Amino acid sequence: MHRNLGExxxxxxxxxxxxxxxxxxxxxxxxxxxxxxxxxxQVLMAGTATEGMMRLTQHRFDVVVWDATLPDQEEFARGRRMAAADRPPLLFLTTCDSLHSLAPELSPGTEDYVIKPVRIAEVLARVHVLLRGRTPERHEGKACYGELVLDDATCRARRGPRPLGLTPAEYRLLRHLLANAEHVLSKEQISRHVWGEFRADHAIEKLVSRLRNKVDREESALIHTRRGFGYWLGCPGL
Known part of the structure; x- marks a missing residue:
């Protein structure tokens, strides 16, 4: 049943x-x-981080189970931080000793973990939850949430018929919020995704405020604050 990477x-x-x-x-x-x-x-296996990255560039997967204890994961770590909205959900296999470094970086709704030695029932349950949690719908290269539509081919967004006119940073933020719809994202998670580095709270707050002024100008609010935790995108009616 096991497949070689060349197949x-x-x-x-x-x-x-x-x-x-x-x-x-x-x-x-x-x-x-x-x-x-x-x-x-349908399962495809890879035995190293390098092979795993190669498979991710060659094929589309619905979910990835990744051993976080593999060596030489620098390239994967960079891609994970910068392209969370464009890759499949991740389930990490980790150890208790490594959990302290992994857990703070997890993106709610698109990343999760199980502790080794793995229990297969837990793996199956968490894979199912990650697949079910892919809230945004995709139609012909567009990511949608209700009347909010983002076109990754043109990097343009609209809410209903109204174009939003977003800057690159605003688009990356909205895309990240939409990819994790109905899950709270911390300021650190947002900062690292938008800019690739941590920035002060006031920079994030200003960016969120500008985005809100464009997304929630006349319609009901889609972008919300959970004080002390971060921001989330969603609508109770959806």
């Missing part, structure tokens, strides 16, 4: 989702490959 994933059967599993642990490899296939997923 192509088999065609999707019905609603079967494509899962990439990246781990060098033979026991975990066999367990996840067999069990995920039996659960109805």
């Amino acid at each position: 192509e994933p088999s065609p999707s059967c019905g609603d079967r989702k494509h899962v990439l599993v990246v781990t060098a642990d033979p026991g975990i490899t066999e367990l996840l490959d067999t069990t995920l296939e039996l659960a109805g997923y």
Whole structure:
């Protein structure tokens, strides 16, 4: 049942989702490959971080199970921070000793973790939740939430018929909020996604304020603050 990296994933059967599993642990490899296939997923395996990155550039996956204890993950770490809105959800396999460095960087709604040794029931449950949590709908290259539409091909956004006229930073922020719709994002998460580095709170607050003035100008509010935690995008009616 295990596939080599040189092979192509088999065609999707019905609603079967494509899962990439990246781990060098033979026991975990066999367990996840067999069990995920039996659960109805199409599985592709990679044994190193380099191979995992290669597969991510070659194919589209619905979710990725990634061993956070693999060596040489610098390239993956950079891509993870800068392209969260454009990649599949991530389920990390980690250890108790490594959790303190992983947990603060997690993006709610699109990233989660399980502790090794893994329990397959927990892996299946968390994969299911990550897939279900992909709230934004996509239509012909556009990301949508209700009447809010972002076109990644042109980097333009509109709410209903009204164009928003966003700056690059405003577009990246709105895209990040939409990709994590109905989940609170901290200021640090927002800062690192928008600028690739941490910036002072007032810079983020000003950016959010400018974006709100454009997105929520006349219609009901989509961008909300949760004091002490961060910001989230959503509408109770959706």
